Amino acid sequence: MPTVVVHNLENARIILGNVTNEIQPLDVKDKTKLNFPSKTTVKPNDNKPIHIPIPCSNELKEFSDIFSDLEYNNEYILEVYSNTAKLEHRFIPVDYFSVEQHRVTEKMRTILIEWLVQIQEEFQLCHETLYKAVIIKDLYLSRTTDCIKLEEYQLVGACSLWIASKYEEIYPPNLANFSSLCDNIYSKRRFMQMERDIMRTIDFQLYMPVPYTLTRVLNKIVDGNMALLTLARYICELTLVNFDCCQFASSRVATSCFFIALKMYEHDWSQKIQEFTGYSPFSLKPVIIKLNEILHESFQNKKKTQIRLKYIHPVFFKVAQKSPIPTSALF
Known part of the structure; x- marks a missing residue:
């Protein structure tokens, strides 16, 4: 039976700045082994890739000043987003x-x-x-x-x-x-x-393209705080363990996660996000419903997963402890 080796996260963290090209084996004493199960039920996946609407540049010119302090030069942000949206479907398994x-x-x-x-x-x-x-x-x-x-x-x-x-x-x-x-x-x-x-x-x-990166841009558009951004990223990370969500383009996932986070913090949907991404809440409704179901399942699950344990930590504003809202309240 194959095993997965898991290290105790309470041990001292590895400082990557001290890692050189020389071979430096880890010195981690406590290990716990997780056995792979022999079988499980595979759910059928009927989701198909969905065409991503790409907004034209003249609709987005007003956003050029938003990205002045991001890693992208504001002169190229519109082209970066458009090019990224075109590439998304190449990486859907x-x-x-x-x-x-x-x-x-x-x-x-x-x-x-x-x-x-x-x-x-x-x-x-x-x-x-x-x-x-x-x-x-x-x-x-x-x-x-x-x-x-x-x-x-x-x-x-x-x-x-x-x-x-x-x-x-x-x-x-x-x-x-x-x-x-x-x-x-x-x-x-x-x-x-x-x-x-x-x-x-x-x-x-x-x-x-990964949804994590786009959430930073969306948060900048609405001038959101770190708690809002972290909640959106927590929902994003929950999608990693759900293969059905891998069938959604990353821009759809990121925008849907941010929509749910806005609603959970009682903020209105931003028209600027809709104009920038080309997505309305209605066009994202199937994705939003799916992600909100995953969020509810994680919150109600007595056995805390590694992702939830991670986002319960104060450094992540304990967003995993925030109660999700019913799907009916999202629309």
């Missing part, structure tokens, strides 16, 4: 559970992503790294012609995070770190073989 990867179950996927969330917290990696790793993993499993062995499923997840960290991080953890996280059950050669296989399968495409 197909349902691989029933055919390509019949050995993998949705419950196994959930356990693996919860483990990746713990690693992201322990290494203090960017949230974009976590989102990108999940996309890379799902794309690889949906496109590869090989049926992954169960004992290598954890390797796929770890290697996807390794690739994503190389793209997003200034100081990515080295190979010895990832090997140690997997309890050294995979050789370094096998890690590098898997890396090559994943990169070839996804055609070396790593510029993947």
Whole structure:
């Protein structure tokens, strides 16, 4: 039975600034093993990619001053958003559970992503790294012609995070770190073989739009505070463990999450967001309903998931403890 190794998050965090190119194995003593389940029920996925309306630039010129202090130059923000919206559907995975990867179950996927969330917290990696790793993993499993062995499923997840960290991080953890996280059950050669296989399968495409990034822009548009932004990002992160949500374009997910967050903080929907994204609440209604259901399930679940434990912490304004509102109150 394959296992996933989880490190105790109460241990001292790794300071990435001290990570060099030399091999520095982790020194983490406490480990807990989570066993993959042998089987679980796979829900049919009827969601299909939905066309994303891209607003023309003359409708968005008034927003150019909003982005003066963002990482994007305000001169290019409109072009960046339009180009990103065009790329979104390239990175939507197909349902691989029933055919390509019949050995993998949705419950196994959930356990693996919860483990990746713990690693992201322990290494203090960017949230974009976590989102990108999940996309890379799902794309690889949906496109590869090989049926992954169960004992290598954890390797796929770890290697996807390794690739994503190389793209997003200034100081990515080295190979010895990832090997140690997997309890050294995979050789370094096998890690590098898997890396090559994943990169070839996804055609070396790593510029993947993630909803986390867009939430920052939406919060700037409404001049929102960090609590509002964090709540939207908490809802976004909950979607990572729900494969049905992977069928939605990232801009639809980000805008829907922000809509729910606005309503939970008793704010009105922003017309500026609608003009910028091209989405109205009505056009997002199926996505909003789905995300609000996931939020309710997480809040009512007595067994706290790793994502909820993360967002209960005061540094995240304890947004996971905020009571969700009924779907009927959203519209």
